[in-house]
Amino acid sequence: MPTLQTWCDDTLNGVSSDSFVPAFPVVFLYLVHYPKLVASGHEELGFSTQNEFFLMMPVLRLFAPFVPLELGWAFPFIGVDNGTSAISGQMVVGLAKTLGEIDINEAGDGSYAANVSMLALTTFSPDTQQMVQPLLAIAANDPDPSATAIAGGFPGSVLHIAEIKQELSSEAIDLTDLPLTPASALASGCFALRQIRDCGAPAEAALADIVRMHWRSENERDFRFWGDVAVDVFDNATFPITDALGLIGGVPLPIGGLRYSPIASWGVTADLCLSARVLD
Numbered sequence: 001m002p003t004l005q006t007w008c009d010d011t012l013n014g015v016s017s018d019s020f021v022p023a024f025p026v027v028f029l030y031l032v033h034y035p036k037l038v039a040s041g042h043e044e045l046g047f048s049t050q051n052e053f054f055l056m057m058p059v060l061r062l063f064a065p066f067v068p069l070e071l072g073w074a075f076p077f078i079g080v081d082n083g084t085s086a087i088s089g090q091m092v093v094g095l096a097k098t099l100g101e102i103d104i105n106e107a108g109d110g111s112y113a114a115n116v117s118m119l120a121l122t123t124f125s126p127d128t129q130q131m132v133q134p135l136l137a138i139a140a141n142d143p144d145p146s147a148t149a150i151a152g153g154f155p156g157s158v159l160h161i162a163e164i165k166q167e168l169s170s171e172a173i174d175l176t177d178l179p180l181t182p183a184s185a186l187a188s189g190c191f192a193l194r195q196i197r198d199c200g201a202p203a204e205a206a207l208a209d210i211v212r213m214h215w216r217s218e219n220e221r222d223f224r225f226w227g228d229v230a231v232d233v234f235d236n237a238t239f240p241i242t243d244a245l246g247l248i249g250g251v252p253l254p255i256g257g258l259r260y261s262p263i264a265s266w267g268v269t270a271d272l273c274l275s276a277r278v279l280d
Contacts, residue, residue, distance in 0.1 A: 191210055
């Protein structure tokens with residue numbers, strides 16, 4: 001929790017009158033394939049497609065110390081293989097999207113594999129060249145065909161998975177039942193820092209504001225659960241995932257990197273709608 005709080009302090013706090021704290025000591029990793037992306041109201045212009053990865057964490061937006069206003073999500077790391085999405089994601093909604101290569105393969109037997117490589121610096125030094133570097137490798141076997149759908153919309157529904165709740169304190173579980181805004185869509189808010197340039201001190205950026213996104217999912221279907229999953233993380237200077245998020249339990253790999261066994265692993269197909277505005 002202290003590590004996640006440091007990330008909130010460095011990235012979200014001090015920009016608006018609200019403050020942000022991590023809700024639970026849990027981080028979620030998603031690999032997503034978007035077969036069709038359109039701008040609502042401008043469908044006649046065409047569509048794009050992309051793969052995306054992101055690590056997200058549940059955060060509480062506070063309007064006074066210890067007074068929660070909203071339970072939502074923040075995205076410490078996110079990347080795509082679509083250049084337009086990377087640029088618009090940064091400039092419009094403040095997501096720190098990077099550009100790279102993402103391969104996702106779900107086989108006919110239910111097994112799943114994905115590899116993520118992003119433009120990154122292996123170390124910070126005058127002699128280091130930015131190149132596409134391996135970042136994540138995911139392998140999932142042992143699908144559970146008897147698993148049932150999770151109640152509620154994505155991404156709020158992930159807080160109600162039994163394996164996740166086992167890792168939470170009773171106080172944390174109670175947070176998921178609070179009548180927070182919006183009460184009708186638990187944990188549908190997502191928060192990001194928008195600025196016109198990267199800056200180590202967000203409050204000093206030429207433009208700095210917090211953007212609140214509303215994430216709505218519909219027609220959720222094709223739930224898949226896996227029992228044997230390995231997540232390999234290859235940290236570098238641009239993406240210090242392990243240290244920045246306080247991940248524990250990683251086993252060193254002979255090829256470098258750390259292998260993690262997630263608490264729970266699942267897949268879902270859904271129709272998603274995302275809207276955004278600057279936080280009041």
